[in-house]
Amino acid sequence: MNYETPLFFRVMEYADAADRDVVDMVSGNPDWEPPEALREGLREYADLEPDRFQYPPSEGLLELREEIAARRGVDAEQVVVTNGTGEANYLAMARALERDRGDEVLLTDPVYPYYPGKTTMLRGRQSYVETDESGQLDPEAVRAAASAETAAIVVNTPNNPTGTVYAAETMRELVAIAEEYDAILISDEVYDHYDLSGRFASALETESAHRVVTNAFSKSMAITGVRVGYAIFPSELVDAAKSRHMLVNVATTRPGQYAVLKALRETPPEYHERNRQRLRERVATFTDALEAAGAEYTTPSGSFYVMARFDGYPGTLENVERLIDEAGVAGMPGEAFGDSRADWLRFALVTPRVEEAAERLAAFFD
């Protein structure tokens, strides 16, 4: 059975195996420091009594759920602490499909490839709504695509791969459409701390029994490997999601939860502002060099990614591999994100070498 395994790992392996220096801009792994309190939390945990090494509550440590709930303005009962946004999205999509209100999952094109993979695994059917050139999603296009068969609408803001931050009005309309069609809007907001526009709007701002918000500390704390995230369900949907979480994973790793809680409490806002500022500088450096190289490119309002299009060089896996071998820059093929960006390449700004990468691209395409 093949669930359209994402290409990320394949491209990373190819880049690792190359016998030349390669600037790795493939994955969404931050290269910056986790908060010092996160490290300190792991050290503290290592010295706790044996009972603190045992099962936490299945839905998550109460203090962590309360901290998340207070920050997001919801009830702690609605929060399930998950193994990253990956599990949070899985729980949300499974919950939407098991309501037996249709088996269609509405996705965007371009799309984060895990969503169609999860849909197939959960025996749903994908449909796609194209975003416009700037990456914005037109709610009327979503409404036109929705039907009684629609179980879920899955969106991601700030968006991977386009870097678009959806308008507040779009988020409100998406919730309204989910209500109209008795579907569930699933809003993956894992890049919320990397909103460079100041215009990020969470789906949580619209009260509804038809929306689930997923998130994690993977990006905001630069700890994609620790695997601590969460989903916020409407109270009507949360119990079955907690059962599934228990039956799949029993609980989320406790040292990770402990360290994240400490980091949430003790990390100053300057940590996040510093990360955004670094990202802004990298965006400017990289897009300036792309401009000089005569490429088309996106300027992200949020998330880590710049998409670029080079004349006569479509975003195929083959072309990405050639770029690794001949230019020493590894990106992701646009075709991995659907049809609409098949001419494009995606570059993750998670390396201090963005200027060098852009110069290598310019030289290659010269």
Place this chain on the structure above:
Amino acid sequence: MNYETPLFFRVMEYADAADRDVVDMVSGNPDWEPPEALREGLREYADLEPDRFQYPPSEGLLELREEIAARRGVDAEQVVVTNGTGEANYLAMARALERDRGDEVLLTDPVYPYYPGKTTMLRGRQSYVETDESGQLDPEAVRAAASAETAAIVVNTPNNPTGTVYAAETMRELVAIAEEYDAILISDEVYDHYDLSGRFASALETESAHRVVTNAFSKSMAITGVRVGYAIFPSELVDAAKSRHMLVNVATTRPGQYAVLKALRETPPEYHERNRQRLRERVATFTDALEAAGAEYTTPSGSFYVMARFDGYPGTLENVERLIDEAGVAGMPGEAFGDSRADWLRFALVTPRVEEAAERLAAFFD
């Protein structure tokens, strides 16, 4: 949707809320020390470079998979590092059911309650084969129950709740039955380090494309909350299991994997022997006191559990709650494990106060 959520959490909450001292013998949470190298591994991890905080390979850190493979005599390609045995069993059962060779899951009675819960969640159908009074499973009874509809046979040795270690011949026959009916034997061996009989036999001893072995470091290292386990699949089945693991969880927590690897390499055999010896002493103390109280009881050959039957006091949730309130001892109702042990109570020997608990029980039933 209710997947028969296990009663564990409900009983633990009831015991916590009691306004008297209660000896907690509910959960399978060890009360002994994790290996010192496990704690040291977490401390070391806290000081690593930022790139070590990012996604590990989805199927697990290569060195950890190689260490597990070497110990279990399999190829590292067959190993998926999971979020505990909980996820390992989920992956194995999902893999068996998605083969479309029937939707029946053969379980034992008594049964570990997560297995029927997972079966319902995965849209399978449970059938039960009763074990004998001593907890042994008769392969001929399994063969008689198996049919073309059988997708999986799920067993647990050393067994929770009976404490039975299945005979080597039983394990061989179970693999043979899975082959005969084109089903998958799933052998959950999470208590393998608590074999008190010296007779434990892993399903791995019988080479087959029809058996999956699941395990974790949760019990052997007394770290149920860290969530690091594994599944060993036949090479024919492993790729789709890895895809599901990636689509559900992306990866297993990296600090946990790092610490477990260090503990595997550096923990001397005496650590495990000390844990077994402590358990043997607790079994002797607790069963002596039950004997003196005139109760019927089991003497485990492995795992952490003693089952006891008191005249006229069946193993209902109501009776368990009364025992918490009036005797100050918390166990699990036998009915949580199926019909065959509905007259029994299960006590987990994960407290130094086993003698006190047995005396309280003796006084209550006097």
